[in-house]
Amino acid sequence: MxxxxxxxxxxxxxxxxxxxxxxxxxxxxxxxxxxxxxxxxxxxxxxxxxxxxxxxxxxxxxxxxxxxxxxxxxxxxxxxxxxxxxxxxxxxxxxxxxxSKYRVLMMELSDSLDTEELKSFIFLMRSTVPKSSLDRATSFLDVVMELEKMDEVSCEKLGLVEQCLKSIQRADLAKRVQQFQKGQHVQVSQHTVQIGTQSGLGPSSQQYGHPQALKTLKFSVPESEMQHIQATGDDYNINCEHHGFCVIIDCIGYDGVLMKHTFEQLGFQVFLHTMLSAQEMYAELRRLSQERDLQRAAAFACCLLSRGSHTHLLATDPCGPGLLLPSLLELFSPVHCPLLRGKPKLFFTQSYIIAENQPGHVQYDQYLETDSVPFRGVPRSVDGEDVLWSMCKTGAWLLETPHQSVYLQALSSALLQAHTRRLHILDALIKMNRDVLEHNLKNPDQIYTITLSHTLQKHLYL
Structure with a gap:
């Protein structure tokens, strides 16, 4: 036998x-x-x-x-x-x-992911699984086996897998994981929060029952890691006659029209300004923050395209000190702009970083606080809720030839697709990050680095 x-x-x-x-x-x-x-x-x-x-x-x-x-x-x-x-x-x-039903489920999930979705899943695991192991991974199961060795995933601990499947827009597979967990009668609420935090995904949606939890919620998305967080509660009221205002300040001259067309398609009233100095940029945003028409706007969006340093925007100025981005955001805080209280405020910034040895590079004392002067110092952190801030940095040397920002093109495509398919804005930003990551992998000499923070209190569908 x-x-x-x-x-x-x-x-x-x-x-x-x-x-x-x-x-x-x-x-x-x-x-x-x-x-x-x-x-x-x-x-x-x-x-x-x-x-x-x-x-x-x-x-x-x-x-x-x-x-x-x-x-x-x-x-x-x-x-x-x-x-x-x-x-x-x-x-x-x-x-x-x-x-084991658990192992069969993992195999079926692996078979259900296409090449791009697998890349995104592996990308999300970079803050949890050693890079050497991820570099060898050729399938979803390869990553799951590494997570099992680390005791991050098992038949009783599937919160991390579920969250990542949601992040790569495979809600159908995430639902299958949920159904399996219910069938196993596993109580994972606490594990889900812990696993999500340890993996770099931030708190799980189960934590969001407490309004205070979201007030300090922030996450970064450089080219080497990506995070995704679901908002909580009900939806922002965007389905009204006037979607909102969008101001675009293009100090580069290449992508302002693209963003104008994008936000017009989304239903915003758009104001495009080109080639402003740092002082003119600040003055225009300050004027707009006091505009009484903001009262009838459902949302506010701001796109800034500029040369700069890692901390300041130069606009068209040949040299510093430039503008600190937090001081611009602060103009639209509830204290300084009460007409936008409780409304989503979206800021998208493309900054082309000047090398330290090039003219115009900004030098400043990081310990100096001069909140009354918007062009230097480090102002207090942005005050207020309902803010989403996405900033992309890449080298200013790219501007030496006719140029289109990979970040802004990906952002435009993702926002328009999300509008058509009624996707949450954070899902749109996951797609944007995936597109930028793909570019970075193919063009290691043209890296775009993205940072994202938000204090959104509700779901946002543009």
Whole structure:
């Protein structure tokens, strides 16, 4: 009997691809009595010699082979080598299964992700899984196995997987994970919050029942990591006659028209200003923050395109000190702009960073506080809720040739798609980040780095 089974195992393994062998090894890895097996053939022979279910009921080794091949849809091997059919195995599985439902679910999730979605999932794991392990990963299961080793994921701990599936816009797969957890009667509310925080994804949506929790919510999205956070509560009231105002200040001369067209498509009344000095930029934003027409606006958006340093915007000025971005945002805080209280305020900034050895680079004392002077110092953090701030930095040397910002093109495309499909704005920004990441991977000499913060109190659909 053992010789016959050994021949079956050899024939089955030879008929499988390397990826299929890895999948089968994963599916049966918790049936090997705690022994870690690195090759499928050895694992199957071990299981055949002492096959069992979790309840201890014996099964012939053939049953394990049949169920494994059924799960990976190799019905041709079932028929040709094991002499059975898909229907016969299906009938037997209706009486009881050997394989872990959790591992089958992970395999099915892996099969459901396309190449781009897998890249996004791996990207989200960079703050949790060592880079060396991610570089070797070729499938969702490869990443899951690393997470299992780290005790970040198991049949009782799926909060991280669920959150990441939501982040890459696979709500259908996230729902399957939820249904599995309900079927297992697993209480994961506390684990979900902890796992999400440790993985760089921020607090889970379960934490948002407390209004105070969202007030200090911030997250960064550089080219090497990405985070996504769901907002809470009901929706902002954007479905009104006047969507809002959008002001665009283009001190570069390339993408202002693109953003004007984008926000007009979204239903905003757009004001485009070009080639302003730093002082003119500040004066225009200050004037707009006092505009009485803001009272009838459902939302406010601001796009700033400028040269600058890592801390200041230069506008068209040849040299500093320039403008601190937080001081511009502060103009629209509830204290200085009460007409926008409770309304979403969106700020998108493309800054082209001047190298430190180039003329115009800003030098400043980071410990100096002069809030009354908007062009120097470090003002207090932005006061207020309902703010979303996305800033992209790249090298000013790109402006030496006719140029279009990859960030702004991705932002425009994502916002318009979100408007058409009625997607949450944070989902739109996930798509934007994915597009920019793809560019960075293909063009390592033209890196765009994105930082994102928000204190949105409700769901926002533009």
């Amino acid at each position: 053992a010789d016959r089974f050994s021949i079956l195992v050899n024939n089955v393994v030879d008929a499988l691809s390397k990826e299929e062998q890895k999948t089968l090894l994963y599916l049966c890895s918790d049936l090997t009595s705690g022994e870690r097996m690195d090759d499928l053939q050895g694992a199957l022979l071990l299981l055949g010699s002492h096959a069992h279910t979790h309840t201890g009921q014996p099964h012939p080794g053939d049953s394990i082979l049949k169920e494994l091949l059924f799960q990976v849809k190799r019905f041709d091997i079932l028929r040709r080598i094991l002499g059975t059919s898909k229907q016969e195995v299906e009938r037997r599985l209706g009486q009881g299964r050997i394989l």
